C-alpha cells in the first residue's frame with residue numbers, strides 16, 4: 601500500500617468517525633457518482649488526454665470515478681456567475697479553493713504539513729488555509745507536496761496526484777493519478793454543475809494485475825465517502 605493510499609484510508613476512517621454516518625449521508629445526498637458504465641475510457645475525455653497517455657504509457661488498469669453535484673444558480677455567489685458568463689475562471693477557482701481550503705481537506709492537510717512541509721524544497725507549495733483559499737490554481741501550482749496543476753481552462757482545473765510533484769515531474773511514477781475539477785454554469789437550465797474526477801493507476805512499469813485498478817474495493821468505498829465530503833465542503837465556498 602503506497603503512502604497516498606494509506607493516508608486516504610486514514611482520512612476515510614477520520615471522516616466516518618467525525619460525522620455520524622447517518623448525518624453524513626444526508627449531508628452528502630446531493631452528490632451523485634456517475635455510473636461506471638458512463639465514466640469509461642471510451643466516454644471520458646480525460647482518458648484521451650495527452651496527460652493520461654504520458655503518465656500511463658502502458659495503459660495499466662485504473663481505479664476511476666466521477667462525482668457530480670448540481671447547485672441552483674440563485675444559491676451561488678453572483679460575482680462568480682457574472683464572471684462565468686463572461687468566460688472567466690472564477691467559478692472553478694472558487695470550487696478549487698473550497699476543495700483544498702475547506703474542511704474536507706483539513707485532516708489530510710495537517711497530516712501532510714507535518715510530514716512534508718519544510719523551508720527549502722517544499723516551501724514554494726501551498727500549505728496554509730489562507731493560501732489554499734486564495735490561490736488561482738494556475739498551471740504549475742503545487743499543493744501540500746501531493747498535487748500539481750497540469751492544466752487549467754475557464755471551467756476546469758486538472759491536477760496530477762498520487763505522489764510528490766517533485767518526483768518524476770515529467771515521467772510516469774509507480775503511484776500516479778489525475779484529479780480533475782470542473783465547474784460549469786448552465787444559464788438556460790438555471791443550475792451549475794460541479795464534478796470531481798479521479799483516475800488512479802500504476803504509471804511506471806507494467807502492472808501485475810491486468811484487470812483491476814490499484815485500489816481495493818474497501819479503499820474505493822472510503823475514497824468515495826471522502827470525495828463526497830470534499831464536494832460538500834467545497835460547496836460552501838461557491839454559495840452566497
Ligand SMILES: *[C@@H]1O[C@H](CO)[C@@H](O)[C@H](O)[C@H]1NC(C)=O
Pocket residue numbers: 715716717718720721722745
Ligand atoms: C523537504 O521535504 C521534502 C518532502 O518530504 C523532502 O523531499 C525534502 O528532502 C525535504 N528537505 C529537507 C531539507 O528536509
